[in-house]
Amino acid sequence: xxxxxxxxxxxxxxxxxxxxxxxxxxxxxxxxxxxxxxxxxxxxxxxxxxxxxxxxxxxxxxxxxxxxxxxxxxxxxxxxxxxxxxxxxxxxxxxxxxxxxxxxxxxxxxxxxxxxxxxxxxxxxxxxxxxxxxxxxxxxxxxxxxxxxxxxxxxxxxxxxxxxxxxxxxxxxxxxxxxxxxxxxxxxxxxxxxxxxxxxxxxxxxxxxxxxxxxxxxxxxxxxxxxxxxxxxxxxxxxxxxxxxxxxxxxxxxxxxxxxxxxxxxxxxxxxxxxxxxxxxxxxxxxxxxxxxxxxxxxxxxxxxxxxxxxxxxxxxxxxxxxxxxxxxxxxxxxxxxx
Numbered sequence: 001x002x003x004x005x006x007x008x009x010x011x012x013x014x015x016x017x018x019x020x021x022x023x024x025x026x027x028x029x030x031x032x033x034x035x036x037x038x039x040x041x042x043x044x045x046x047x048x049x050x051x052x053x054x055x056x057x058x059x060x061x062x063x064x065x066x067x068x069x070x071x072x073x074x075x076x077x078x079x080x081x082x083x084x085x086x087x088x089x090x091x092x093x094x095x096x097x098x099x100x101x102x103x104x105x106x107x108x109x110x111x112x113x114x115x116x117x118x119x120x121x122x123x124x125x126x127x128x129x130x131x132x133x134x135x136x137x138x139x140x141x142x143x144x145x146x147x148x149x150x151x152x153x154x155x156x157x158x159x160x161x162x163x164x165x166x167x168x169x170x171x172x173x174x175x176x177x178x179x180x181x182x183x184x185x186x187x188x189x190x191x192x193x194x195x196x197x198x199x200x201x202x203x204x205x206x207x208x209x210x211x212x213x214x215x216x217x218x219x220x221x222x223x224x225x226x227x228x229x230x231x232x233x234x235x236x237x238x239x240x241x242x243x244x245x246x247x248x249x250x251x252x253x254x255x256x257x258x259x260x261x262x263x264x265x266x267x268x269x270x271x272x273x274x275x276x277x278x279x280x281x282x283x284x285x286x287x288x289x290x291x292x293x294x295x296x297x298x299x300x301x302x303x304x305x306x307x308x309x310x311x312x313x314x315x316x317x318x319x320x321x322x323x324x325x326x327x328x329x330x331x332x333x334x335x336x337x338x339x
Contacts, residue, residue, distance in 0.1 A: 019096055022049050022056045023171060027179040027301070032271045033284070038296040039185075041287060044176055044303045047276065051088045053306035054172070058195060059089030061168040062157045063097060074098040077154040079147045081140035083109040085306055086159055091120035102151070104143045106136035112310050160193050161243045169199025176200075176301055177209065184211045185298035188286050190279035190305060191217045194242035200303075201249035212251035216279075216286040219257045233258050233278035233315065254286040259325050261285060265308065265315050275308035278315055 015021050025048040030041045046054035066072045077100040080090055087103045094101040101122040105114075117124060125147065131138035141160075148154050159165050177184055189197045197215055204211045217223050218233070223242055258278075265281035268274050283302040287294075294300060314320050 017096070018050060019060055019093060022060050024175060025049060027176060028274075030268075030272050030274075030302075033268075033287075037291055037294070039291075039294050039298045039300055042180070042299065042301045043272075043274065043280075044172070044301060045274075046303065046305050047307035051085070051092050052309075053085035053089065053277075054196060054303065055085035055089040055306075056092070057089075057172065058159060058165050058168045059086060059093050062159065062162055062164045063090070063093045063099070065164045066155070066157065067097060072099065072155050075153070076100070077102060077151050079104070079144050079151065079154050079156055080159070081105075081137070081144050082159075083136075083140075084113055084310070087117055087122070088113060090157075091117050091122045094122070095120050102147060102154075104140045104147070106140060108136065110310055110313060112312070159195065165193060165195035166197075166199035166202065166244050169196045170203045172196065172303075173200040173203035177203075177207075177211075180299055180301070182209065183299050184209070184301055186212050186214060186290075186294060186300040188214045188216055188283040188290075188300065188302045190282050190303070191215055191221070191223050191242070192279075194223065194244045196303065196305075198242075198244040198246060198249070201246070205249055213249065214286060214290060215250050215253045216283045217253060217255050218261070218282060219255045221255075233261055233311075252290075254289055256282045256285045256289075262315050262321060262325065264288070265311075269308070269316075274304070275316075276304050277306040277308055277311055280304040280306070280308075281315070 026045045028043045028045055030043050034041045049056040063072075063078075072078070075098060078090060078094055079102045080086065081104045082090070083105040087105065087109075090101055090103070101120075102125060103117060103122050104125045104127060106127045114124060125143060127136060127139045127143055129139055130136050131142070144156055148156055176187070187200060189200060191197055197213070201213055204213065223245065261278045261281040263281070264285035265276060265278065268276055268281065268284050280302070283304070287300060287302060308316060
């Protein structure tokens with residue numbers, strides 16, 4: 001028997017194209033995590049974007065602006081440095097807009113991501129050496145420049161310096177404040193290029209909101225002036241200082257270890273049935289660390305940047321964890337013999 005229920009008022013009957021589904025991701029009350037504290041925690045579910053991450057927003061916005069300005073045109077080639085989500089976001093958008101794509105990546109990229117990129121038709125160029133200063137990231141950027149010189153009608157969108165990157169996240173922050181009627185007391189945001197961080201920060205500043213931004217970085221990242229160190233989980237942190245960062249707009253900074261990222265990912269899966277990526281684990285871990293300083297009755301938002309399927313061979317693989325993090329002790333409840 002067919003249901004007689006009518007759809008909710010205001011829901012679009014259809015989208016104009018596949019890329020128009022990007023954004024307007026759900027904000028979910030993490031009730032079990034909130035129940036451990038006297039404040040509320042909400043997760044901004046960026047895994048609901050078309051390609052599964054917040055970088056879909058950035059890729060789409062950068063490409064749309066470049067096309068509208070005439071800087072690039074159909075048939076041109078985009079060459080970009082990425083080992084993960086930005087590459088996937090660009091792949092789907094370039095396919096739709098009729099653009100060729102070359103991605104320069106490094107050994108941290110996982111096999112699952114490579115397969116998806118190849119399916120979209122992207123050409124992959126792997127970097128195998130690290131620069132003494134800047135590591136794999138700097139090596140990738142240098143290779144991008146070489147390829148730009150070799151390929152006619154090629155362009156670099158440059159997520160590390162393109163103002164369209166942080167501008168994208170005015171919309172992200174707008175969605176969050178709308179959902180919570182502007183009562184966002186704390187927001188925890190992981191860092192990489194700092195595009196998401198600073199886009200949200202500028203929105204908060206320009207709208208004179210009382211929201212406190214807690215920046216979540218990984219130990220070994222140089223974003224906030226720390227010495228570069230070994231990091232195994234891709235998708236957040238950086239080996240190069242950000243061109244967007246304005247420290248005065250940030251309330252506080254927390255550094256999380258790879259081990260803490262992994263544990264928080266598993267706890268989020270176990271308690272909220274959310275399979276997320278490493279940066280999401282970092283922000284959840286940061287909330288736990290920061291909890292003693294968070295007043296009762298407040299609303300905290302964690303931007304959960306991507307889905308966890310791309311980490312099945314790492315974060316969610318018991319053998320990989322045991323190989324790289326021998327000191328991590330998990331309960332049988334969190335990692336079973338099936339993983």
